[in-house]
Amino acid sequence: MRINWIALTVFIFLNLLVDWLIDRKLRRASKALSLFHRLLSLALQVMLVVGMAQPFGDSAASDGQLNLAMWLLWTYIACYVPKYLWLLVAWPSFIRRLPRGVKRCFGTAGACVGLLTFGTMWWGTLVTPGRLQVNEVTVSSPRLGQAFDGYRLVHISDLHLGTYGTRTAIVEQLVDSVNRLHPDVIVFTGDLVSRCTSEALPFVDALSRLKARDGVIAILGNHDYDDYCRWPDSQAKACDHQALCDLQRQMGWRLLCNEHLILTHDSDSVLVIGEENYGEGHFVNYSDLAAAYPDSVRRLPYKILLQHNPVQWREQIVGQTDIDLMLAGHTHAMQMMVTLFGQKYSPASWRYREWGGLYSQGNQHLYVNIGIGMVGVPMRIGATPEITVIQLKIK
Numbered sequence: 492m493r494i495n496w497i498a499l500t501v502f503i504f505l506n507l508l509v510d511w512l513i514d515r516k517l518r519r520a521s522k523a524l525s526l527f528h529r530l531l532s533l534a535l536q537v538m539l540v541v542g543m544a545q546p547f548g549d550s551a552a553s554d555g556q557l558n559l560a561m562w563l564l565w566t567y568i569a570c571y572v573p574k575y576l577w578l579l580v581a582w583p584s585f586i587r588r589l590p591r592g593v594k595r596c597f598g599t600a601g602a603c604v605g606l607l608t609f610g611t612m613w614w615g616t617l618v619t620p621g622r623l624q625v626n627e628v629t630v631s632s633p634r635l636g637q638a639f640d641g642y643r644l645v646h647i648s649d650l651h652l653g654t655y656g657t658r659t660a661i662v663e664q665l666v667d668s669v670n671r672l673h674p675d676v677i678v679f680t681g682d683l684v685s686r687c688t689s690e691a692l693p694f695v696d697a698l699s700r701l702k703a704r705d706g707v708i709a710i711l712g713n714h715d716y717d718d719y720c721r722w723p724d725s726q727a728k729a730c731d732h733q734a735l736c737d738l739q740r741q742m743g744w745r746l747l748c749n750e751h752l753i754l755t756h757d758s759d760s761v762l763v764i765g766e767e768n769y770g771e772g773h774f775v776n777y778s779d780l781a782a783a784y785p786d787s788v789r790r791l792p793y794k795i796l797l798q799h800n801p802v803q804w805r806e807q808i809v810g811q812t813d814i815d816l817m818l819a820g821h822t823h824a825m826q827m828m829v830t831l832f833g834q835k836y837s838p839a840s841w842r843y844r845e846w847g848g849l850y851s852q853g854n855q856h857l858y859v860n861i862g863i864g865m866v867g868v869p870m871r872i873g874a875t876p877e878i879t880v881i882q883l884k885i886k
Contacts (some may be wrong), residue, residue, distance in 0.1 A: 509574050527729050538563045557654045565868050569612040585884040598699035615872035628849050630856050631886035632815050634792045637760025645674035646879040648820025649682040649862030653690035654668040663697045676705035679710025680797035680820040685866050686719050699742040707744040710765045712799040713774050749779040762791040769803040801845045804857040817857045822846040824861040828874040
């Protein structure tokens with residue numbers, strides 16, 4: 492990745508200015524503490540430069556390089572965000588005319604806010620990603636066949652395996668948790684990786700153990716098309732994309748690429764439509780609903796659409812088709828979520844009208860799973876990795 496050295500220099504200067512202001516306070520308390528803070532500041536600047544120098548967009552970059560860069564940059568961010576919040580709260584303590592007791596109160600309040608923020612950010616890095624949460628919902632429809640009344644569908648999404656490097660523990664925990672639910676079918680709604688196929692290789696054995704009566708059905712997400720790498724040529728990109736698709740099939744997953752399949756029990760059937768990623772904004776569009784859902788299968792009474800991007804529900808599905816249930820992922824709840832009095836709040840709501848949970852309009856439903864893995868930064872603050880159990884019921 493090319494570094495904008497001017498922007499980076501300005502950024503470092505501002506951060507060093509904050510460090511200088513903090514150091515003014517620390518010198519009065521302890522020279523040893525001041526020295527430790529200066530050395531830490533120097534180490535953080537080195538981290539930033541080393542992290543920024545990694546070849547993020549190069550397909551030849553190793554997964555180890557990118558994980559190193561991700562952790563270095565996150566450590567830098569997780570140290571400086573609390574510092575800026577401290578300065579925002581404690582700035583009155585620098586006003587000379589204020590009484591010493593008032594300045595001490597502002598300084599203490601700033602320190603508390605900074606420490607709380609630091610702890611929250613690292614809790615979201617070290618603890619929350621491993622705390623899988625099982626959410627159970629019921630979706631009812633008058634169009635569902637008797638044989639599918641009580642049918643249990645487990646929905647997972649957005650594994651982003653590259654964020655784990657070679658650490659398989661969370662994925663193994665996920666597989667064991669899903670299998671203990673004894674689902675009738677497992678669906679995965681895309682983003683197996685973040686960049687390229689090599690990220691998935693350490694996890695093949697674990698993911699191959701996912702078991703359900705009707706198997707595992709998967710689709711592709713926007714990160715599964717190798718669009719986040721610079722490739723030497725289009726053929727290399729196409730080969731890696733094909734390798735990722737083949738890998739999922741080797742794991743025993745049924746990958747649907749603008750295709751469909753019919754689940755049949757007794758004399759009743761459910762149509763599962765597997766559409767490729769719906770592109771909007773800066774995302775490339777790979778979806779083809781007409782190919783995935785041709786006229787020849789529209790006679791089937793109950794239809795489930797698997798689509799990575801929930802935006803399509805509002806733009807093309809609800810009120811415009813007879814699709815009963817759409818399952819999506821993609822949003823991650825922006826990896827930040829707060830639950831207050833039973834209501835969930837996330838910055839994802841600024842970008843997505845439907846960003847997490849169950850949405851209904853008439854007899855049409857959308858469920859957005861906030862995912863398992865992480866992209867960009869290795870943290871989930873409040874947005875606990877999600878396994879969804881959807882039970883279908885006759886209305």
